[in-house]
Amino acid sequence: MLLSSLGGTLEFYDFVIFVFFAEVISKLFYPSDIGYFWSSFNTYATFAVGYFIRPLGGIVMAHFGDKNGRKNMFMLSILLMVIPTFLMGILPTYESIGYFAPVILLLIRIFQGIAIGGELPGAWVFVCEHTPKNRLGFSIGVLTSSITGGILLGSIASLIVNLKYGDAEVLDYAWRIPFILGGIFGIISVFLRTFLEETPIFQEMKTSQKLLKIPLKEVFLNSKKAIFISGLMTWVLTGCIVILVLLMPNFIYNILNKTYRPITHAQIILIQMGIICTLGIGCLLSGFLRDRFGTVSILKFFSLSFIISSLIFFYVLTSEYSIQTIVIWYLISGLFAGMVNFTPLIMVNIFPANVRFSGLSFSYNIAYAIFGGLAPVLMATIGMYDLMFIGYYLAFLGFISFSVSIYLKSKKFE
Template identity: 30%
Template sequence: MEVSANSSQIEKKENNILQVIIASSVGTLIEWYDMFLAIILAGVLSTQLFPNDGSSHFLETLAVVVSSFMFRPIGSLVFGSIGDRIGRKYSFLVSLIMMGIATFGIGLIPTFESVGWFAPVLLLICRIFQGLAISGEYAGAVIYVAEHAPQEKRGHYTGFIQATVPLGLLICLLVVYFTKAAMTEEAFNSFGWRIPFLFSGVLVLISYFIRKKLHESPVFEQLKKEGKTSKSPVKDTFTTPGNIKVMLKAIFGGNAAQSTIMQTTLFVTLFFLQRAVMLPYETVLIIVLIATLFSSFFYQYFGSLSDKIGRKPVMLGGMISSLILIPFSFYMYMTIGNPEGLKEIHEIGTPAILAIAGISLITSIAGAATYGPLGAFMLEIFPTKIRYTSMGFAQNMGNGFIGGATTFVTELLKSTLIVSAAMSPYIGLTYPLILIFIAILVNYFTVPETYKTDLTKD
């Protein structure tokens, strides 16, 4: 009977953690879907929400779209304070609703032809709210899962949250691809682009009701019972001795590099294949879909691996590999996809498509090694009572403000810096490569190993 009771308790615990992972992951996945959608459809938004005056407004559209990343540090303080004072669950429920409303709102924005400059202003407002929402979502989900997980499986379980980024993008790409396939290009550019944004409303509602059934994190509940929660998490985040130094290590020793690697392997690749290699949009979607699909399994794998050998060696391996692979991969994209330097959109054969997708996959796997353990590392480096605020701020400064600017900065450098014709397609890569190089140095020399940290320790 005793063995049976113990087995029942173990089974119950596993079922609970499974429920926690599913509910947290589904919500985070949908929020990443919402966040990425405007980036994927930036080209269409530039023609629908900006003046049709014969000039390209792609860079301006990217600036508005990327603005969401700039506001994430502010949102992290707001939602972090809620999460550290009231609870983890409440904070990421509010962020989920906010994200859903903002994304649905983008799908309803009138065109520039209808309301003039009010259209891009509305896009900016919606993107700001999306940035504020994701800043509370990601940190809350990772912390919530980790505070339910046993120490020796913290990277394993939080790895599922890390995997929601490529899966969110994958769903995003699939929805866009099938929506485009179901109608003419004219119809998609006219009204079809709104469908993926409006579809988000359904996903958010489903996720909300799944999450609503969850209980609060046991680590936070214990802290609350003992009266050890912070009354002023934002103030404590910046006044606790040594905490600012820890946040700087987290920002420049991992988060900024991780974000710029992911932005480069996904979105910069997407734009480069379209605008430099001159491949058809559908071909580019297929290439990114293949790389995203097969790399998504590695995020959780590297999170799990970091439970065994530590967070640092896995993250450093990913960063060093990315530093080498990113310039190599972009050179190969051009060599395989446009060896003759064509200036117009052109088709390539299946072997070339698979070759480019394979190179993109290898680079994405290096990014997965950087990102897979990062969630566990970030929450382990901060004390429980200010964990949500500290982790959220550091993550959103590095991942959002600094690394999140990658797509815009790379396009800006390409369009403004005067370099040789041979270097012009690649000059934008200097930004991510500098951030990665800094992260390798900071991580190797200053960042501590954290995988055996006790999360209840203050």
């Protein structure tokens, strides 16, 4: 569990560190005469390629994971992330190699997208098949919180580099440091993963010849409801991660400064770190409680608490409340966003073992690409009219999660 979690932390760090230095990358890897807008657009488009390619990467890696073993794909996913990240740290800029620079940058993001598509589903399946059922909630919680830890690690690295080095030094060489370190630590993680053993469930299926030639075909034929439920829970996860954790801090900064409650960028970074921490704690807490009281009861509790806390947070944000009150309710909503831990908990149990990797990876990556990709557009659109609508949207996702708990209760889900 710890080796899987460490790898997940480093892999997500490698994936998101790109966005923390997007402005620097836009200046170094694209011609200066195309203007700020197009260089920024190209940089973020290159970053988005990683998200667009992840469903394909996840589906392909899951196919071979269900056929040839979980460990093999687990090793491959981290290699596909680590090597491009290290190369990113030493990649020549546009000034040195011209248009080869953005082309290689695009290839790096493609390989990283393939890797991230297989890493998290593979990690969830791997931990699930190594863990006793009575400790599965906490084990998955540790793994899921470690993923948010990768985002936290990226923000910390960005903060340290920008505090230690001046703008000229960052632009000259310092931006490379987080990428090179990510590559080095990732290589160490690859070495540590060689000590992992194949899951006993896969070994048993291989011995009894229960492995399928085309696992995804079986998923489409006999697991349609599982795909739907998994897609709904992934929708909930994208709202909590993409909207509440990644995008919301910028909205907080803008709304507070517009309403004469001044706040600095440094304070916003610290607030974002805070909600990442409370989300991680929420994942651990939800998993711990699930192992003692069951999936349905704890999912209901976290869903209702998330609905209430997110509505209160947006109410105090859009009213004349103090920054301290806003931050407290933001962190509380982050704690109950720990209901995202039930997304993998449900998915690893709702698919049969011989198609578990394929079913989980297909459902998760397709839903994440759709709802995660639309989240920024949705926030910009509905937030422009009334920021409270974003709160209603998050509350709706909490309602979806609560509805899933009702469905699972009817199916006597453990």
